[in-house]
Amino acid sequence: MNLKNPVLEIRNLRASINKTEILKDLNLKIHKGEVHAIMGPNGSGKSTFSKVIAGHPAYKILSGDIIFNGESILKLEPEERAYLGIFLAFQYPIEIPGVTNLNFLEQAYSSKLKATNNEDIDSFKILEYISRKAKSINMSETFLYRNLNEGFSGGEKKRNEILQMVVLDPEVAILDETDSGLDIDALQTISKGINTFMTDKKAIILITHYQRLLDYIKPTFVHVMRNGKIIKTGDFSLAQELELKGYEWIKES
Amino acid sequence: MTDQSDKILNRDLINLANQPYKYGFRTNIEGDTIEKGLTEEVIRIISKKKNEPEFLLNFRLRAYKKWKKIRCPEWAQLNFPEINFQDIIYYSAPKQLEKLNNINEVDPELLNVFEKLGIPLTEQKRLTNVAVDAVFDSVSVVTTFQKELEQYGVLFCPISEAIQKYPELIKKYLGTVVSIGDNYFAALNSAVFTDGSFCYIPKNTKCPLELSTYFRINEQKSGQFERTLIIAEENSQVSYLEGCTAPKYDENQLHAAIVEIIALENATIKYSTVQNWYSGNKKGKGGVYNFVTKRGLCAGNNSKISWTQVETGSGITWKYPSCLLVGNDSQGEFYSVSLTNNYQQTDTGSKMIHIGKNTKSRIVSKGISTGNSKNTYRGFVNVNNKALGARNYSQCDSLLIGNSSNANTFPYIFVQNSTAKVEHEASASTIDEEQIFYLLQRCFCVEKAIATIINGFCSEVYEKLPAEFSMEADFLLSLKLEGSIG
Numbered sequence: 001m002n003l004k005n006p007v008l009e010i011r012n013l014r015a016s017i018n019k020t021e022i023l024k025d026l027n028l029k030i031h032k033g034e035v036h037a038i039m040g041p042n043g044s045g046k047s048t049f050s051k052v053i054a055g056h057p058a059y060k061i062l063s064g065d066i067i068f069n070g071e072s073i074l075k076l077e078p079e080e081r082a083y084l085g086i087f088l089a090f091q092y093p094i095e096i097p098g099v100t101n102l103n104f105l106e107q108a109y110s111s112k113l114k115a116t117n118n119e120d121i122d123s124f125k126i127l128e129y130i131s132r133k134a135k136s137i138n139m140s141e142t143f144l145y146r147n148l149n150e151g152f153s154g155g156e157k158k159r160n161e162i163l164q165m166v167v168l169d170p171e172v173a174i175l176d177e178t179d180s181g182l183d184i185d186a187l188q189t190i191s192k193g194i195n196t197f198m199t200d201k202k203a204i205i206l207i208t209h210y211q212r213l214l215d216y217i218k219p220t221f222v223h224v225m226r227n228g229k230i231i232k233t234g235d236f237s238l239a240q241e242l243e244l245k246g247y248e249w250i251k252e253s
Numbered sequence: 254m255t256d257q258s259d260k261i262l263n264r265d266l267i268n269l270a271n272q273p274y275k276y277g278f279r280t281n282i283e284g285d286t287i288e289k290g291l292t293e294e295v296i297r298i299i300s301k302k303k304n305e306p307e308f309l310l311n312f313r314l315r316a317y318k319k320w321k322k323i324r325c326p327e328w329a330q331l332n333f334p335e336i337n338f339q340d341i342i343y344y345s346a347p348k349q350l351e352k353l354n355n356i357n358e359v360d361p362e363l364l365n366v367f368e369k370l371g372i373p374l375t376e377q378k379r380l381t382n383v384a385v386d387a388v389f390d391s392v393s394v395v396t397t398f399q400k401e402l403e404q405y406g407v408l409f410c411p412i413s414e415a416i417q418k419y420p421e422l423i424k425k426y427l428g429t430v431v432s433i434g435d436n437y438f439a440a441l442n443s444a445v446f447t448d449g450s451f452c453y454i455p456k457n458t459k460c461p462l463e464l465s466t467y468f469r470i471n472e473q474k475s476g477q478f479e480r481t482l483i484i485a486e487e488n489s490q491v492s493y494l495e496g497c498t499a500p501k502y503d504e505n506q507l508h509a510a511i512v513e514i515i516a517l518e519n520a521t522i523k524y525s526t527v528q529n530w531y532s533g534n535k536k537g538k539g540g541v542y543n544f545v546t547k548r549g550l551c552a553g554n555n556s557k558i559s560w561t562q563v564e565t566g567s568g569i570t571w572k573y574p575s576c577l578l579v580g581n582d583s584q585g586e587f588y589s590v591s592l593t594n595n596y597q598q599t600d601t602g603s604k605m606i607h608i609g610k611n612t613k614s615r616i617v618s619k620g621i622s623t624g625n626s627k628n629t630y631r632g633f634v635n636v637n638n639k640a641l642g643a644r645n646y647s648q649c650d651s652l653l654i655g656n657s658s659n660a661n662t663f664p665y666i667f668v669q670n671s672t673a674k675v676e677h678e679a680s681a682s683t684i685d686e687e688q689i690f691y692l693l694q695r696c697f698c699v700e701k702a703i704a705t706i707i708n709g710f711c712s713e714v715y716e717k718l719p720a721e722f723s724m725e726a727d728f729l730l731s732l733k734l735e736g737s738i739g
Contacts, residue, residue, distance in 0.1 A: 055693075056690055057686075057690070058686075077693070078690060078693035078694055079693040079694075079696055079697060079698055079699075082693065082694050082695065082696045083696060087694075090694075093691070094685075094687055094688050094691040096692075098708070098710055098712035099705055099706070107697060107701065107705065108692075108695040108696050108697065109696075115696065147709070148709075164695060168696065
């Protein structure tokens, strides 16, 4: 048991979209230094869970609370949650035509600095910082000069999400199926990026379908989500068991 | 979209485009203003005030006769009350302006006006790489770098000065691209035009500076009828930019301009506009009526004319910068960003007339409409039977913000030979809430997110603007959008 205060705590959370309840009494505590893997069959509410934490306006919170470092963030706008240090790597990264990746990263990073420290850094330093981060995860500079996700392959989009993560350097990163659609090489690169990012001051939520990713990134906990709630929690061996047996054998407790 | 997600758009977007118009001040400058109304007598007065040669007076009178016979065009997607032409002042000049040889003779108040507009004209402060002709109501106030340009043989001066100094050039070219009876507003302009810019680039010369004209309407009742004529001789090159603003008045002011440009063999002319006339208030009261005829003639083989426009102002805009591609292998281009907000109405686009062999044209139009505005693209591509191997590519994208704005696209394509290739692509979209959410998640605020998406949408056109002005256009657009989105 971790006696310290969790960095992120989800309490009895119920949420709906278009009047359909997706999250039903979800509870989760995440401490710094932990990697939580969330697995579960399609339609169990995993992506909804990630978007609700990030504050997507399409979802309605019916009851419960989301606590970040001791404060409820339910009333905060998505960008305010981002300033606090919540990052969501999108399952389907969005294309923004005509906006270069570099311009986007510069604006994102400078907005965060501005919001958190009220700090203005000159753009040359920002550029240097971004190139360094790109290098740290083996992304070539040419990536930076392409338009944001426009014409990117599936793997490139996912790597780009990881680049954004390391640039914004959040406290809690939620990675929504960042591994899906990747070949082995890309998976290794991404895992390396995630492992470099991870320290005892950070926490990661990995939403995934496959044990494969967990071979590279060792989870502290593995949760099984089904029908909008967490029905089983275990360690890495649970992921191995799921890989063999599927989800059907687990009954809601 | 759900109600919840609408909220995200509505939250700050409502405040986004209603940023006050910062150029709306009026300056008290003693003026030499004639009585309002339009008669043959008025035209004679204007011509006399400008001490014009007789051929020009005749040109004006012929245009006036034509104008009286033509009717105001009604085919555009624009609604406005009938214009009372007798209620307009056709000549208004700041006093003391006899002949300016020296910037120090210019009324400091006038210089202040332009400085406030971001166009410093005094020698200490003027832009170093741009020559500026500043036009205030009916007359040109000052032209910078004239002497320096003369060393290259480049003539850059107010058109009224050119009429005095270079009547042969004026006689040869004025009205050759836009004839006096071309259309209602062109005829009006030809009858009453007061000032504007004249540029002449001699053979084998690349103009060493960007040329720029800055137009300012000040007088409440006055119309602005400027006339610009640019001639690029063989193997020459020039890049020209015009900018415009006006004070805020509850009444509508009329602006009916003509721009004629002529490119001879191997010449290249790039003409850029950043148009920011007063657009009226939130309820649509006031604003400039902007009826403009802009046309370029690619007369020589291998010549090129490129129009780039960023249109954000005016209550009503009616303009179709066009290219007549007469020379073989000549090229025409039109890049446009048109942003409308509140009750603005815009009917704009381009005409590409292919006459020479292997002529090429390209149209890229980006329309953004928000508030209760109407934004129409109207384009005409005509390939003549002699224009063998002609090519055109047109792309019209509309971005709609909010649910009360309106976007239309009317492409007319007329092809008379089977060797032509003509392509037209069009799209209409709204700002995707998922794009906004993505940017918010990446620490952008809503305004910044929208500005970023819109700038991305327009990037293809911005790239075509002279570097000095693409930042300005960017900034102008985000200013305009502030408060507009709902």
